[in-house]
Amino acid sequence: MDQIDIPSHFLCPISMELMRDPVTVSTGITYDRESIERWLFSCKNHCCPVTKQVLCDTELTPNHTLRRLIQAWCTLNASHGIERIPTPKPPVDKAQIVKLLNEAKKCPNMQLNCVRRLKSIAFESERNKKCLEAAGAEEFLASIIENGSDDVSVTEAVEVLSNLKISETHLKSLLNKGSEFLESLMQILRIGNHQSRAYTTILLKSVFEVADPIQLISLPLEFFKEVVRVLHDQISQQASKAALKLLVELCPWGRNRIKAVEGGAVLVLIELLIEASDKRVCELLLVVLDQLCGCAEGRAELLNHGAGLAIVSKKIFRVSHAASDRAVRILSSVCRFSATSRVLQEMLQVGVVSKLCLVLQVDTGSKTKERAREILKLHSRVWKSSSCIPVHLISSYPSS
Numbered sequence: 001m002d003q004i005d006i007p008s009h010f011l012c013p014i015s016m017e018l019m020r021d022p023v024t025v026s027t028g029i030t031y032d033r034e035s036i037e038r039w040l041f042s043c044k045n046h047c048c049p050v051t052k053q054v055l056c057d058t059e060l061t062p063n064h065t066l067r068r069l070i071q072a073w074c075t076l077n078a079s080h081g082i083e084r085i086p087t088p089k090p091p092v093d094k095a096q097i098v099k100l101l102n103e104a105k106k107c108p109n110m111q112l113n114c115v116r117r118l119k120s121i122a123f124e125s126e127r128n129k130k131c132l133e134a135a136g137a138e139e140f141l142a143s144i145i146e147n148g149s150d151d152v153s154v155t156e157a158v159e160v161l162s163n164l165k166i167s168e169t170h171l172k173s174l175l176n177k178g179s180e181f182l183e184s185l186m187q188i189l190r191i192g193n194h195q196s197r198a199y200t201t202i203l204l205k206s207v208f209e210v211a212d213p214i215q216l217i218s219l220p221l222e223f224f225k226e227v228v229r230v231l232h233d234q235i236s237q238q239a240s241k242a243a244l245k246l247l248v249e250l251c252p253w254g255r256n257r258i259k260a261v262e263g264g265a266v267l268v269l270i271e272l273l274i275e276a277s278d279k280r281v282c283e284l285l286l287v288v289l290d291q292l293c294g295c296a297e298g299r300a301e302l303l304n305h306g307a308g309l310a311i312v313s314k315k316i317f318r319v320s321h322a323a324s325d326r327a328v329r330i331l332s333s334v335c336r337f338s339a340t341s342r343v344l345q346e347m348l349q350v351g352v353v354s355k356l357c358l359v360l361q362v363d364t365g366s367k368t369k370e371r372a373r374e375i376l377k378l379h380s381r382v383w384k385s386s387s388c389i390p391v392h393l394i395s396s397y398p399s400s
Helices: 031-040 064-076 093-105 106-123 126-134 136-147 149-165 168-175 179-191 194-208 213-217 221-233 235-251 256-262 263-274 279-292 296-304 310-313 321-337 341-349 351-363 366-378
Strands: 022-024 030-032
Touching: 022 031, 030 031, 030 093, 093 126, 093 136, 093 168, 106 126, 106 149, 106 279, 126 136, 126 341, 136 149, 136 179, 149 179, 149 235, 168 194, 179 194, 179 221, 179 279, 194 221, 194 235, 221 235, 221 256, 221 263, 235 256, 235 279, 235 296, 256 263, 256 279, 256 296, 263 279, 263 296, 263 310, 279 296, 279 321, 296 310, 296 321, 310 321, 310 341, 310 351, 321 341, 321 351, 321 366, 341 351, 351 366
Parallel strands: none
Antiparallel strands: 022 030
């Protein structure tokens, strides 16, 4: 393409690129639709980028006059390699979606086609996702999941619902629908395919982030078993992260830590920690493991695994400051509440004590250092004179 100056009023004030679909916001400033929608809906800004005025109304009005001028300019400059911008199709609106939903409700045979149309609409833009929510699409999708008559419809309904980024109000509404909705999601976790189980886990993570305490503490053991199975099966990294975040949200409440332990969480977490290379996944694994080691049952499971103490210790300095701190917290829980002579000897043999001495020498967080110092002081009679600690680390060992 030849070098050519583009008229400044044809450029989007955000991206400084030629506008393809100019729209005007309530302040009178015109932007390219894709840029302003990303600014408002993906980045969650609430003001006009140019004037900085708060946009109480996020309605975008197509600027047809400017679009035609831009198209005419493109045609005039075709010899310079400028391609004519096609006329954009009008964006979907709430009324169209409501009509689509009503037709599907009247005719069950149209439901799969409706779900697929909703999926197509949702994945076009963040603005469309907001439009779907405003039209009540999440209620329709939830009813598809509850009825569960068609596996394909259910899978696609869960996919759309998990990607809608539903507001807290509507998430609570889904959660308060009654046990039928959660039971339906549980059923998908039990017998669904990998794809539907992954989307269901992502959806559950969003739902339980806004749940009331009574809803969090009343979950059955079976629920934790299924979430742990999602982790065990390693369906996808996105599903694994969602499952870990879900456990982080649930474990502090009531007897949920014990339920997670009984569901096999500790052993699965350790196995995943051995293989994990992704920083965020490692951090989440250690956060959940730290929570579970807050109960005797969790610590017992950690110590029953041949690589439990060793892999927790190994992650210190290997991942991040946050991961190191969590690893030391786990070791602290073990040393304070489960320190039998066998455990103390194992910590020497697998290098845990040496790693704690190294923590005192390296520039880590002050709380992490203090925790490591307390652990070493607590068991100094057993560890301080051991030949298992390298000579160059002995000087780091704190005095009692």
